[in-house]
Amino acid sequence: MNPKPIEVVGPDRAPSNNREFLEFIFDTGSWVWGCSFSSDPHGVDAKFKGRFAQLPAMPIKDNAHLCNTYFCVSQIREKGGQRQRQESFFDGLMVLVIDDVGEKGRSLEEICRVLTPTYVIHTSDKLVGERTVASYQVGYVFKEPVTDPDTAKLLLKWIAAKEGDKSGHNLVRVVRLPYGMNTAGSEPAQGQLKRQPNKVRLHDWSGVKYSAEDLTDAYGIKELPDNVAPLSVTAFGKTVANRNGPGRGNEEVNESDVYRKLSLDEIEEALSFIDPGQLPYDGNDPDHEDSAPHWLGILMAIHSQYPGADGKAVADEWSKRGGGKYVPGEVDKRWGGFGNKQGFTIATLIKFAREAGWHPKKGLTERDQLLAQWGAPYAVVQVGNKVRILEENVSGRHTPEQSPYNLPTVEDFKKWTHTQRFVDPQDSKEKRYADAWFNWPYRRQYRGIGCYPPGAGPPPTGYYNSWRGFAVEPIPGDCxxxxxxxxxxxxxxxxxxxxxxxxxxxxxxxxxxxxxxxxxxxxxxxxxxxxxxxxxxxxxxxxxxxxxxxxxxxxxxxxxxxxxxxxxxxxxxxxxxxxxxxxxxxxxxxxxxxxxxxxxxxxxxxxxxxxxxxxxxxxxxxxxxxxxxxxxxxxxxxxxxxxxxxxxxxxxxxxxxxxxxxxxxxxxxxxxxxxxxxxxxxxxxTKALLKQGNRTHEDFASWVQQLALEGNIPHRSGEGATYFFYPSKQAFDDFVTFRKAAGLYPATVGHAGFGKLVRALGVTQAKPRIDGSQMRCYKLPPLGEFRRRVVETYPCDELEEVDADEEWRVPGEGFTNEV
CATH class of the missing domain: 3.40.50 (Rossmann fold)
Structure with missing residues (x-):
């Protein structure tokens, strides 16, 4: 059954092949994913993925290559050097598709009356009883990609539930291209009749592109239901029905938190407790945990109360603290895509800022406001076993010479601020700010301090993060x-x-x-x-x-x-x-x-x-x-x-x-x-590294060759002994002295490294008695054997020419054979 033809109001003609079809949906620079197979969908014959302009001709262009052809409804972004068809790589929903129209859901005529589709693809004809039922895929192409994954997913869930499309919620689902074959069911189970493959074809084409708001208006999505979009303060990236009011299991968030208008100063203060450099990009990021915030959710929370330029400026300034994660223009790009139904309210920000240590100052007294303003740059922090005052640099700048904070002792802090006083509105008495603030229950305080830049993971609970981002802004230019x-x-x-x-x-x-x-x-x-x-x-x-x-x-x-x-x-x-x-x-x-x-x-x-x-x-x-x-x-x-x-x-x-x-x-x-x-x-x-390593061996070789040539050691083991002892400390000191005399100070190897080089010559260690006390020594073989070992390791023509039967010369005595 064919519906009344849809008037073409987009391009002047329908696409004649799969490439033209994709070109209508994707920009030439977009990253497209697709696949094709001849029969078994689990045995993909070919995948095509890449920027649209670089895609191969097959199978998206040659309609004579009649096989099952599919494409992904979303753009795929790169992360960690990879691009995969997974929701964590989602970069923008390009088209919303309703599947099995006419077979399982509403009829094609009914859907067309809701909103004229951009296109309709006839996917198959199935025999139901004695009549043939046509099955369609209906697509709505977006004017601009829906880049926020939470908004896109909520939209997909709502319309999929309305139309009975069980797979419609998938951000990276694959759907059919308009030219190809449908072999599903052509290989029947035992005892069933084989069904002929269906030729897939473009059934209708309007060429109309839509915004996300066009679809929400057409489907009457005025309020997002509990089973599709919670009020917002549930865990990011996980939809939970609202059964207990706006708290979502967090007793610190109540109805007034959701709807209370925060000032921009309050928002900035709350944001100071959340480090954007530690947040995953969105709820689909593989690093995201269900109970933790993500960057996009915080932006939408700010947008819920300040959708204009002032809110965007606050969001961008906060995002800059993310260091290497900050991408210039990303806030502006996302900000324009947020609607009024993005599913996150200011309660999102309040919840996670509270968990990080922020205390919203509701109904502050005049005294509280005075102390809050005066004490804004200060906090109490535990450093090791001491308590210090953390004094932030109010200018916000930091250079190699200018720290973003100081850590005076409590006593020094009170001395420095001794003359700063105020009249306490509670009793009209003059008091020192430092004393009143130090005893104020709303003061900032931290149980530790550390530097946790992007990549480090979140700081321990209650810790002050001293990372202040980069001291310059990334700006395109010439270097x-x-x-x-x-x-x-x-x-x-x-x-x-x-x-x-x-x-x-x-x-x-x-x-x-x-x-x-x-x-x-x-x-x-x-x-x-x-x-x-x-x-x-x-x-x-x-x-x-x-x-x-x-x-x-x-x-x-x-x-x-x-x-x-x-x-x-x-x-x-x-x-x-x-x-x-x-x-x-x-x-x-x-x-x-x-x-x-x-x-x-x-x-x-x-x-x-x-x-x-x-x-x-x-x-x-x-x-x-x-x-x-x-x-x-x-x-x-x-x-x-x-x-x-x-x-x-x-x-x-x-x-x-x-x-x-x-x-x-x-x-x-x-x-x-x-x-x-x-x-x-x-x-x-590198040559430089090899040179550093060779220098150690070169210096030791020079010293040990001289030792073998001269044959002088400080002590012998005793009359008639076949081994001689060289105190290990004295050997190393002699090596250092040798280098100094040669003008090669400092030494190139430590005591331990020197010992390894000595032992590599087959020299062992012992502890003989010297004047009644034991001393760690190198146990040397007879001089001729020692010279042979040195020549094998460090070739030396001069050593090969000396008398092989010569013995060690020992100027001192004092050793015994007791080892």
Missing amino acids: SLWHRHVRDVYCDGNHEHYEWVLKWLAALVQYPGKPVGTALACRGEEGTGKNAFWHPFIKIFGYHCVQFTDQQHMETQFTGILEGKVLVLNNEAYWGGNSKTAGKLKGLITEPYVVSERKGIEACTVFNPLWFGFMSNSEYFIPADKSSRRFMATEISDCHKQDSEYFIALFDQMNSGGTEALLYELLSMELSEEDLRNTLKNPPT
């Missing part, structure tokens, strides 16, 4: 001179190393709270441009960047200087061979938690978000050997050494928008799961 410097100078023209370094830097800004466990290190002569490489990142990270020019800062036990930092730059670094310092440094690079100690405050374990960069003109500046996987070491080119014209142009560009442009580029760079999990954790082996 080409910096790229040239990195490629040609920092990486000495090696394109593979250049690409790896860029990925490392992209991970640094996109996931600053998730260090990859490796560090960048470069060695170069003075004036070659080591600092030019890091200059923009010092500006980008502001207070969250610290530079060390004194090695003692890295070696001190007090590591509180690193709290609140993300990027640590060790300028003019050198490696002094201290194994204790090496272990500490390697732990800071790779361990997720470290011990932090401030003077006067007990040590405590804190989250470690640190990324490291090293630069030096020292020959040996990192504790690395040839097999080290912690360092991406480069030898910087001297092609622009002391080239003032080159560096003036580079710094002028970076100080005139280049830094902002670089941040924009790195935030936009695509990183795959393979990059984050493997590539960036395993730097390429």
Whole structure:
């Protein structure tokens, strides 16, 4: 049964093939997913996915290739370097489709009377009793994609329920293309008759595109029912019927919370308790938990009371705190797609801000308002075993020199604010603000403090997050001179190393709270441009960047200087061979938690978000050997050494928008799961790294060759003994002295590393008695055997020519054979 033809009011003709059909729905830059199969739907013959303009001709264009052809109703976004047809990858509903029309739901005529479809596809004819029933898919193409997944899903659920389409709620469902075959049921079960395949065809075409509001108006969706859209304060991403009023199981949210108008100041205060950098994008994100908020839901909550430019400005300013997750223009893009029925009210924001420690100040007295205004920059915080006052920098700016907060003692805080007084409206007496605020029940307070940038996960409950985002805004622009410097100078023209370094830097800004466990290190002569490489990142990270020019800062036990930092730059670094310092440094690079100690405050374990960069003109500046996987070491080119014209142009560009442009580029760079999990954790082996590792062996080889040539050791084991003892501490001290005499200070290896090299020669350890006390020593074989072992490991022509029967020369006595 065919309905009355629908008047064509869109394009002047209907699409003649599948490609034209898809071209009507998707932009050429959209990511499209589809598939085709000849008979068994579980054995897909071919999938097509990609940007529309790049799709292959088959099977979407050649109508002679008659098979089952489908496409996904939504755009697919990229996440983690992947695109999959899953709801977590949803990027916009392009068309709403009602399936099985005429067979299971209402008739085609009835649906057409509700709203004229964009298109109708005849999918099959089925024999029901003695009559043939036609089955259709009806599609409504949207003018603009419905990008909010919650809005799209609520719309799908409502219309699917109304029309009896059981699969209609799926955001990424696949539906038929208008040209192909329908083989469903043509392979019958045993005892059933085989049904002939149906040719799928475009039945009717209007070409009309609709907005989401057009569909809600046509279907009379004035209020979203409980089983489709809750009032909003239920868990994000999970629909729960409203049986107990607006609280949704949270006794802190009541009817007045849902409808009470908050001021913009109250909204901004509530938002200060929620870190956007820790939130998943929406309720379909795989990282989202049902009981936690998501970024899109918070935006819709703000929009519910302030849908204009002022609300959008607040939402965008809050979103900027998300660091690497912030995408310029994303708030504006989403804001325009929110309707009046998005399903989230201000109670959403109130609920989650309360859970994070916010206390809405309902019905504040005049005294409360005075203390709230005065105490806005302050909070009480527990730091280790001490209680401190957290004083925020009210300017909101942060630079390497300007901290976003201070931590004075309670006593110092009261001394500093001693003269700041007010007349208490309760008793008309003059009082000190600090005393009244400290005893005020609404004061802010935290049980700890830590730095949790994007990627770190949410801070522990009740903790103050010291992350303040980037100190510059990402803005498109020109940073080409910096790229040239990195490629040609920092990486000495090696394109593979250049690409790896860029990925490392992209991970640094996109996931600053998730260090990859490796560090960048470069060695170069003075004036070659080591600092030019890091200059923009010092500006980008502001207070969250610290530079060390004194090695003692890295070696001190007090590591509180690193709290609140993300990027640590060790300028003019050198490696002094201290194994204790090496272990500490390697732990800071790779361990997720470290011990932090401030003077006067007990040590405590804190989250470690640190990324490291090293630069030096020292020959040996990192504790690395040839097999080290912690360092991406480069030898910087001297092609622009002391080239003032080159560096003036580079710094002028970076100080005139280049830094902002670089941040924009790195935030936009695509990183795959393979990059984050493997590539960036395993730097390429460079000549500079091999040189660092070889230097250790070269220095030890020189010393041990000289020892074997001269044949001098401080003590013997006793008359007639075949082994000789060399105190291990004295051996290492002699090695250090040897290097100093050669002008090679500092030492290139610590005591433990030195011991490994000695034992590699087949030398064992023992504890003989020296003047009645035991001492740890190396047990050396006769000199001829020792020389043979040294020559095998460290070839030396001079050693091969000396007397093989010569014995050790021992200037001192005092050892016994008691071991």
